[in-house]
Amino acid sequence: MGDYGIKVTNPGYDISSTEPRDYIINSAYGTVKNALTGSGTVTVPASSSVTVTIAHGLSFIPLCLFYTELSSGSGKYFLGAVRLTTPDADAGNIYVNNSLDGDGNPINTYVDATNLVISYRNVAGSDEDIDYFYVIFGDSGS
Amino acid sequence: MADDYGIKISKEGYDVKTTSVENLIMTSVYNLLKTKLVGTYDGVGTVAHGLSYTPIYISRTKGGTLERMSFNSNASIDSTNLNLEGLLIKKYYIFYQQAI
Numbered sequence: 001m002g003d004y005g006i007k008v009t010n011p012g013y014d015i016s017s018t019e020p021r022d023y024i025i026n027s028a029y030g031t032v033k034n035a036l037t038g039s040g041t042v043t044v045p046a047s048s049s050v051t052v053t054i055a056h057g058l059s060f061i062p063l064c065l066f067y068t069e070l071s072s073g074s075g076k077y078f079l080g081a082v083r084l085t086t087p088d089a090d091a092g093n094i095y096v097n098n099s100l101d102g103d104g105n106p107i108n109t110y111v112d113a114t115n116l117v118i119s120y121r122n123v124a125g126s127d128e129d130i131d132y133f134y135v136i137f138g139d140s141g142s
Numbered sequence: 143m144a145d146d147y148g149i150k151i152s153k154e155g156y157d158v159k160t161t162s163v164e165n166l167i168m169t170s171v172y173n174l175l176k177t178k179l180v181g182t183y184d185g186v187g188t189v190a191h192g193l194s195y196t197p198i199y200i201s202r203t204k205g206g207t208l209e210r211m212s213f214n215s216n217a218s219i220d221s222t223n224l225n226l227e228g229l230l231i232k233k234y235y236i237f238y239q240q241a242i
Binding site: 010021023024025029032034066081100104105112139142 | 149178200210214239
């Protein structure tokens with residue numbers, strides 16, 4: 001007897017297909033599990049930085065993604081630690097602090113076994129409120 | 143008889159028959175990201191993914207002595223390889239889903 005499991009193809013594809021892309025789910029292939037999602041708004045002070053700390057509740061360093069609307073109200077969300085080149089219509093005045101210390105450790109924006117930590121810097125002379133959202137997976141990120 | 147069929151699982155506390163999609167753990171209506179390769183790589187190099195197209199991937203780097211992963215990708219992908227740059231340890235996921 002062969003192996004067994006569960007599989008569901010996309011509409012129009014035969015269940016005997018051996019092409020992974022034809023499947024919605026196939027227990028022969030691992031998937032990343034969505035453990036926690038969330039969003040928030042943070043005020044980034046003028047000419048200063050702010051840190052967002054999200055406790056993920058997992059006992060390991062998870063795989064995660066976060067997106068930020070760098071230019072408030074633009075509707076455009078950028079993935080991860082990005083700093084756009086100014087002038088840019090979507091750059092706004094906000095970027096993600098993404099520095100390393102002398103030992104190569106990320107010090108501003110990182111994920112560890114307890115938290116997702118995101119640091120934003122505002123280069124403008126007035127406070128800005130920005131939106132962000134995140135996805136934390138129940139899969140190892142290290 | 144139902145018009146369509148499949149499988150779905152709701153989160154605890156939500157009625158699987160009526161709840162909206164964000165309250166489902168999985169549903170066969172929506173594709174899942176299926177993992178092709180998961181691994182780590184130290185330094186500069188390539189990982190052949192074995193697919194005939196450019197897939198979706200995630201890459202993260204670890205540097206220093208602390209147990210932290212940064213959001214630096216230090217990687218790119220094409221229809222043959224995941225291309226890894228820099229001197230840091232990378233953790234990568236390559237999915238079957240086609241990116242482009």
